[in-house]
Amino acid sequence: MIRMPAPDEAVLARRSEIVDALRRIVPGEGVIDSASERRAFECDGLTAYRQLPMVVVLPETTAQVSEILRYCHANRIKVVPRGAGTSLSGGALPLQDGILLGLGKFKRILEIDVENRCIVVQPGVTNLGISQAVQAQGLYYAPDPSSQIACTIGGNVAENSGGVHCLKYGLTTNNVLGVELVMMDGEIIRLGGKHFDASGYDLLGVLVGSEGMLGVVTEVTVRILPKPPGARALMIGFATIEGAGHCVAEVIATGIIPGGMEMMDHLAIEAAEAFVHAGYPLDAAALLIIELDGCAAEIDHLIAAVEAIASRHGATSCRASQSEAERLLFWAGRKAAFPAVGRLSPDYYCMDGTIPRRQIGTVLQRMEEMEAKYKLRVANVFHAGDGNLHPLILYDANRPGELQRAEDFGNDILRLCVEVGGVLTGEHGVGVEKRDLMGTMFNDSDLDQQTRLKCAFDSESLLNPGKVFPQLCRCAELGRVHVHAGNLRFPDLPRF
Amino acid sequence: MIVLRPSNDAEAQDMIGWAMAENHPLEIVAGGSKRALGRPPRTDHQLDVSRLSGIVDYEPAELVMTARAATPMADIQRQLADQQQMLAFEPPDWRKLLASNAEPTLGGVLACNLSGPRRLRAGAARDFFLGFAAINGRGDAWKAGGKVVKNVTGYDMCKLQAGAFGTLSLLTEVTLKVMPKPETSCTLLLHGLADDIAIPTMLRALNTPHEVSGAAHLPSPAARRSSVDAVANGLGGATALRLEGPPPSVIYRAAELEKLLGHGDRLDAAASERLWTEIASVESLVAGRERYLWRLCPTPARAGAVVQAIRARLASADALFDWGGGLVWLNLDAEDAGPDGGAAIIRAAMGQIGGHAMLVVAPEALRATTPVFEPASATIDALQCRIKQGFDPGGILNPGRMWEGR
Ligand SMILES: Cc1cc2nc3c(=O)[nH]c(=O)nc-3n(C[C@H](O)[C@H](O)[C@H](O)COP(=O)(O)OP(=O)(O)OC[C@H]3O[C@@H](n4cnc5c(N)ncnc54)[C@H](O)[C@@H]3O)c2cc1C
Ligand SMILES: Cc1cc2nc3c(=O)[nH]c(=O)nc-3n(C[C@H](O)[C@H](O)[C@H](O)COP(=O)(O)OP(=O)(O)OC[C@H]3O[C@@H](n4cnc5c(N)ncnc54)[C@H](O)[C@@H]3O)c2cc1C
Numbered sequence: 005m006i007r008m009p010a011p012d013e014a015v016l017a018r019r020s021e022i023v024d025a026l027r028r029i030v031p032g033e034g035v036i037d038s039a040s041e042r043r044a045f046e047c048d049g050l051t052a053y054r055q056l057p058m059v060v061v062l063p064e065t066t067a068q069v070s071e072i073l074r075y076c077h078a079n080r081i082k083v084v085p086r087g088a089g090t091s092l093s094g095g096a097l098p099l100q101d102g103i104l105l106g107l108g109k110f111k112r113i114l115e116i117d118v119e120n121r122c123i124v125v126q127p128g129v130t131n132l133g134i135s136q137a138v139q140a141q142g143l144y145y146a147p148d149p150s151s152q153i154a155c156t157i158g159g160n161v162a163e164n165s166g167g168v169h170c171l172k173y174g175l176t177t178n179n180v181l182g183v184e185l186v187m188m189d190g191e192i193i194r195l196g197g198k199h200f201d202a203s204g205y206d207l208l209g210v211l212v213g214s215e216g217m218l219g220v221v222t223e224v225t226v227r228i229l230p231k232p233p234g235a236r237a238l239m240i241g242f243a244t245i246e247g248a249g250h251c252v253a254e255v256i257a258t259g260i261i262p263g264g265m266e267m268m269d270h271l272a273i274e275a276a277e278a279f280v281h282a283g284y285p286l287d288a289a290a291l292l293i294i295e296l297d298g299c300a301a302e303i304d305h306l307i308a309a310v311e312a313i314a315s316r317h318g319a320t321s322c323r324a325s326q327s328e329a330e331r332l333l334f335w336a337g338r339k340a341a342f343p344a345v346g347r348l349s350p351d352y353y354c355m356d357g358t359i360p361r362r363q364i365g366t367v368l369q370r371m372e373e374m375e376a377k378y379k380l381r382v383a384n385v386f387h388a389g390d391g392n393l394h395p396l397i398l399y400d401a402n403r404p405g406e407l408q409r410a411e412d413f414g415n416d417i418l419r420l421c422v423e424v425g426g427v428l429t430g431e432h433g434v435g436v437e438k439r440d441l442m443g444t445m446f447n448d449s450d451l452d453q454q455t456r457l458k459c460a461f462d463s464e465s466l467l468n469p470g471k472v473f474p475q476l477c478r479c480a481e482l483g484r485v486h487v488h489a490g491n492l493r494f495p496d497l498p499r500f
Numbered sequence: 501m502i503v504l505r506p507s508n509d510a511e512a513q514d515m516i517g518w519a520m521a522e523n524h525p526l527e528i529v530a531g532g533s534k535r536a537l538g539r540p541p542r543t544d545h546q547l548d549v550s551r552l553s554g555i556v557d558y559e560p561a562e563l564v565m566t567a568r569a570a571t572p573m574a575d576i577q578r579q580l581a582d583q584q585q586m587l588a589f590e591p592p593d594w595r596k597l598l599a600s601n602a603e604p605t606l607g608g609v610l611a612c613n614l615s616g617p618r619r620l621r622a623g624a625a626r627d628f629f630l631g632f633a634a635i636n637g638r639g640d641a642w643k644a645g646g647k648v649v650k651n652v653t654g655y656d657m658c659k660l661q662a663g664a665f666g667t668l669s670l671l672t673e674v675t676l677k678v679m680p681k682p683e684t685s686c687t688l689l690l691h692g693l694a695d696d697i698a699i700p701t702m703l704r705a706l707n708t709p710h711e712v713s714g715a716a717h718l719p720s721p722a723a724r725r726s727s728v729d730a731v732a733n734g735l736g737g738a739t740a741l742r743l744e745g746p747p748p749s750v751i752y753r754a755a756e757l758e759k760l761l762g763h764g765d766r767l768d769a770a771a772s773e774r775l776w777t778e779i780a781s782v783e784s785l786v787a788g789r790e791r792y793l794w795r796l797c798p799t800p801a802r803a804g805a806v807v808q809a810i811r812a813r814l815a816s817a818d819a820l821f822d823w824g825g826g827l828v829w830l831n832l833d834a835e836d837a838g839p840d841g842g843a844a845i846i847r848a849a850m851g852q853i854g855g856h857a858m859l860v861v862a863p864e865a866l867r868a869t870t871p872v873f874e875p876a877s878a879t880i881d882a883l884q885c886r887i888k889q890g891f892d893p894g895g896i897l898n899p900g901r902m903w904e905g906r
Contacts (some may be wrong), residue, residue, distance in 0.1 A: 028888055119703050119801040142709075164652045177656065178627050191879050198799040201613065202623055202663060203856035203874035204902065205884050209626060209659025213652050230709040257561040259680030298711070299756075302749030322646045358563050358648045369880055390650040391562075430650040438653075449642045453669075454655045456890035460883060472654065479757045485638070 005409070006094075007053070009239045009470045015081055019058055022081060026061050026103070029071045034109070036060035045104050048089040048096040049151075050437055053352075057084065057098030062106045066184060066192060066222040069105070073220065074190030076103060083188070083465050085126065085216040087159030088143060089142045090151045092354055093435025095163065095215045102469075105220060107158050113137045114223065120198045122181055123228050124469075127158025127221045131165075133338045134226065143228045146173035147433070148334070150339055150455065158221045164213030166431040168264040170337070171389035173229070175431070176211040183210065184223035185383060188462040198225060210457060215433050218461040235263060235297035236307060240314045241288030241321035245269065248290035249364040251317040256293070260306055263297040265389035266338050269368070272345060272383040279344035284337055285321045292388065293334055322444050326437040338456035343395065348383070349398035353410045357421030358430035361391040369410035370420055371395060377412040380406070392430035393421070419444055434472045442474050453476075456482055502545045506552065509633065509641060510673045515547060516670065517639030520894045528666040528898055530570040532602035533595050534612060538665050540864045541901045548899060549607070554674050560585055563649055564630065565678050569607030576606055577868035579755040580678055588679040589625045590616030592780035597793065597861055607671045616780035617714040617742070620706070620823040626662035628677045634661065634669035637892025647675045660887070666898045668891040681746035686754055687714070687772040689765040692736035695821070696804045701761060702824040703801055705741050708760065710753040711809050714742030715824035716779045722820045725784040728775045730765045740767075740775060782829050785820050790834040792841045793861035800825035802853040809849040814842055843870045850874075873902055 015022070026035045036042055037059055047054040076083050082102035084289050089096050098104045110126035113133075115416050117123065120142055123134060131152040134145040148167035149155055155165070161183065166175045172181070178197045182196030195208040211218055234351055242248040244249060248267055268276065268284075268291045277284040284291055294313075296306040314322050325331035337344070345352055359367055368384065375382055381398045385476065395417055399410040429438055441453060455477055458465070465477035504526070506512035519526050525543040529535065530550055550570045557566040560583040573591060580586055590607045595601060614776060615624040644657035661671060695703060698717040705712045716739070723731050723738040726887045741757060743750045754766060767775060778784060785793065798806045803825030811817045812827025816833035832842045846857050857875035876884065879903060888895075888906055895906055 046876060090857055103885060117801075118707065119700075120799055121703075122709060143707075162657065166650065170650070174627065175650070175652075176621065177659070178623050187883075189880075193877065193879050193883075195880075197854040199797045199855035200619065201615075201797055201856075203670075203797075204876055204880070206613070206626060206659045206663050207880070207883065209662070210655055210657070212659075213656045230707055233709045252559040256563060256680070259683065261680065270851060271541075297858040298709070298745070299749055299752050302746055305746045305748050358646070358650045360559070360564070362562065387650070391648050392650045426648050427646040427651040428653045429647075431652055433652055434654065443647075444653065446643070449640050450644060451645065451654075452640070453636065453642045453891070454657065457655055457657070458886065459662065460886035460890055471657075483890065483893075 006064070006440055008099065008436070009059050009476055011099070015101045016113070022079070023059050024127070025075055026072065027058060028059055029075065030063050031069050034062045036062070036065065039076040045086065045098060045106065048091040048162065049133065050092055050099055050435065051368045052401070053094050053097050053436055055100055056100045057104035058101055059262065060104045060106060066111045066186065069186045069220055070107065070190045070448050072103070073186055073188055074492050076466060077189045077464065079109060080238065080464060080466065081468055082206050083163070085220050086469050087156030088130070088154045091159065091163060091433065091435060092356070093429065093433040093437040094432050095271070096346050097436050098370055099371040107156065110222065116248045116296045117198065118143070121228055122198050122225050124225045125157055126159070127224055128156050131157060131160055138228050142231050144231050145226055145228055146179055156226050157226065161212055161221050161224055162214065162216045163433045164358050164391070166433070168266055168387065171265060171387070172263050172342070176276060177209065179227045180208065180212055181227055182225035183208060183211065183221050185219040187219045187223055187290050188464070188467045194392070196225065197375070199416070200267050215435060215472055217458060217472060218467070232263070232297035233299050235304055235324045236303050237293055237331045238307060238310055239323045239334045240319045241285035242290045243288070243318060243320050244311045245290045245368050246365045247318040248292050249294060250360065251314050251319070253361055254313045254317065255310055258309065258387070260309060264292045264293070264295040266293045266337065267291065267386040268341065271381065272341055272385050275344040275348050275383060276341050279347060280336045282333050282337035288320060293338055298408060338385065340478035344381065345383045345396045345398065348460055350400045350402065353397040353414055355397065356413050356429045356432040357394065357418050358390065358392045358420050359424050359426035361388070363424040363426070366418060366423060367393070371417060372387040374413055374416055376410050379405065380410060380413055388431070391426065415441060436471055439472055452482055459483065502512045503548050505548045508642065509635065510615065510888070512549065512552070512670060512672060513635050513641050514548070516635050516637065516896060517547070519600070520637060520639055521896060525896050525899045528670055529714060530605040530608050531572065533600045533604040534598060534608050536598045537594070537612060537860065538644065538901045539622050539867050539904070541898050543899065544735065546644040547670065553566045555579055556673065563678050564647055566647060566673065566675040566747060567606055568673055570605045573604045573606060573609060580759060582584055582786070586679045586681045587628065587676065588618060588622040588782060589628055591625065592616040594781060595781050595903055598880060606674060610662050610674055611664065611666045611671060617716060617776050617822055620715060620826060621713045624660050624677070627659040627675065627744060629662050630677055631675040632658065632661060632671050633673040636669040637894060637896040643674065649677050658758045665901045667888060668897065670897065676729040678861045683771050684750055685744040685769050686750055688741045688754060688757055689730055690739040691734035693739050694737070695807060695819070698737060698739045699707050699804045699821065701739060701800065702741070705761060706824050708757065709742065710757055711745065712739065712741050714776055716740045717821040718784060719819055721818050722784040726775070728767065728771055729773060729777060730767060731773065734765070737835045738838055740903060742776060762836065779820070779822055782820065783817060785829050785831045788792040792832045792834055792837050792859065792866070794832065794842065794846055794857055796828040796830060796846070796850060796857045797826060798828060798850060798853060798855035799853050805829050806849050806853060809850040809852070810846055813845045839867050841870050847874070
């Protein structure tokens, strides 16, 4: 288990004074003090980690957020922002000596601007809520995490979330135009707007994916897109994972970027089929769901091209959806893969590494060896188009030692991802979960630069500390200037 | 002046370390094609990184390319074209604009976050920037991001480097996401639309599901100067909408758009490519007399209003609209523009509607006295200062390039 920083006893001792101060800022029920009510906030989607927050505050206005942060800054109190709490990496895990700042009451859609193809919303609006708000106009918000019914746009911005459509339409970062941000010292700033690009440093760009550590987002402007006129899905079975992998590679090398391209392995196919009866081929070692969208002429053209590629790579079955209902059925199994796998086992642990796609065979082979070593099973679902793996490790937390074995197994998988040229996380974030693995990808100097960015925003390291970085921030030390004089062999330099 | 020419990262690191220790600010130069972009840096010495060149790894099926930062764009484009791939952000060639015949490099394009017409659909340079190796102003070598297309491990430092104009770190190696080239393309031309009709027309086209991948409006003066006959010879201004994809799809979508917006000319793939290259490089606004060129990114639907407000006070303003109105190029007569190059008038007009304006082409003296980049609020400015201070406390890397005195 990852250890969180030791709580500040002086802050804990002042708990009731802090609660009173918060009540003066957010009157009424916005401050949650009782242990039983705080319990609802003790973990996010990474449920193996739990911690009761010192106090929960649910502000309703930007001015309140600003006042809360100004107070916490002045009194050196830590703050953990939270959206819907669906993070799978422990990003919203509370701190014993920290305030949990919930954005759940920021639920309003502020402006739908069809002309400029954008929508302005508060951060507690759900991802799906945005698409629903503009559905009547034939528009939608493209990034679609599987958790979209629940997760908030504020959380999406903090995690730079993706979804099955992000291969073609981009991650959160590619679809956010602007934010209102409250910094740790209470200052309110606006980054971006309805226009393109930034002048000066791209602060909006670094904010997206910063896991709640640079500021609290209180308003978001995102791009909305016209819905494609149509979409059809292909469901293709393969006798080997390699066959499916080669098919994916050739689809892309041919120049086709499908709306979605997902892979499932045998165990995931079985689980999903048993759960939703989508008609998945139970004899297949790997299943691809490839969605092609656009006008009918384009879809027909691309379906024919993909079918030809699939048969060249030894597809054992191939079905194209003939109706919207059938397309949704093909997806239903994939979208329910997590709960479906959840039925196979009391607990599962979802991993999120990305690998260069050509390594898929090697990685799955090595994972099979690890299954034997750790005596735990893995089901794989995979955003095949962009190489983002979601191995689901099945375990039972009630059996002594299994959680630890699942974590060790997961860490080995992530190390393997890095070893073959990939990364620790494709969309779920580092959070608490992968914090201590950061060193497998980055050396101290790399992490120092990231920390320098953090220090520019939050020099006291009060916002969501203990996440992402294996070491707590040392802003003063990093700010110092070390001069390495005299190590330049100056006379040898070419000059003119 | 000393020109330092490192042949590898270690040498570059030594040189920056020396510059830091001896307090010698450096101007980073790769190809040198964009030296006239931004404020003129005030440095005694140059760090010429042109030897940090060459494609390191290119895996077409992974959609990923890694190259040394000073690899010429021409090499990159050639390798990609061989595999029917491209940089989807359509890096524009600004050599004519900046009166340079030097060779643009990949690092320079990323450092300046330069994107062409497809930016409105595909995203900006920064959106395709996956990872890098770099050296900060302290002489620390560091890296960030990765070599795969999907990655959220740690802060997205690529975004910080893109558009920082080399003021935070020297990029030595970069990894990019590349995309397949569309099978074909065509451009619909509508003639004779006034600005205030053309912009809503473009926005309407962008709001259809027909995946318009370029939307530009050339008012008649700009249209007259086009090298594409159908644009130059049309009556009045020309409004151009680009469609790309598989041939049956492009044909269908073109017909649908024409049903909606009216019939004009259709440019075939070759003419279309010529037109969009010309729009990207702003060639039809490069005029002979002494003129200043501004680049505005307003809220798209307000582009016409902004230009109108500016033209009410600067009658010489000659405009070109790209990105469906999200990008406006303004060419001002130097005399008309006054001593600040028109900054006060332009920024007052932009301030009403949101967005930013950059002075792109102007004599060095003017770029030294007029803020080239949009001035930020005091809070954001202080934040940018702290970031610069963290990465480059000695002010060694391109000082003065973005802001006076740092
Ligand atoms: C079943 C399931 C499926 C999932 N599928 C996907 C998927 O397909 N793709 C994907 O990318 N993710 C997926 N996730 C992960 C998760 O849903 C996303 O990371 C989501 O963006 C988290 O949003 P949230 O509102 O729940 O944020 P929380 O979990 O509450 O918080 C996440 C992080 O954001 C910060 N934060 C939240 N709000 C703000 C704010 N307003 N300002 C500043 N920081 C803030 C928190 O401090 C924390 O660090 C899935 C999760 C589950 C449980
Ligand atoms: C085929 C055709 C179709 C038409 N359809 C319509 C229509 O659907 N709706 C409608 O309202 N009108 C329509 N018109 C009328 C046409 O739009 C008007 O003539 C228009 O107001 C003139 O605008 P212009 O952009 O051509 O400017 P010009 O006549 O060229 O403008 C006069 C001067 O102003 C300058 N100028 C104007 N705008 C700019 C700019 N943005 N940047 C730089 N210089 C500028 C130029 O220097 C020019 O010399 C149509 C005309 C034709 C020929």
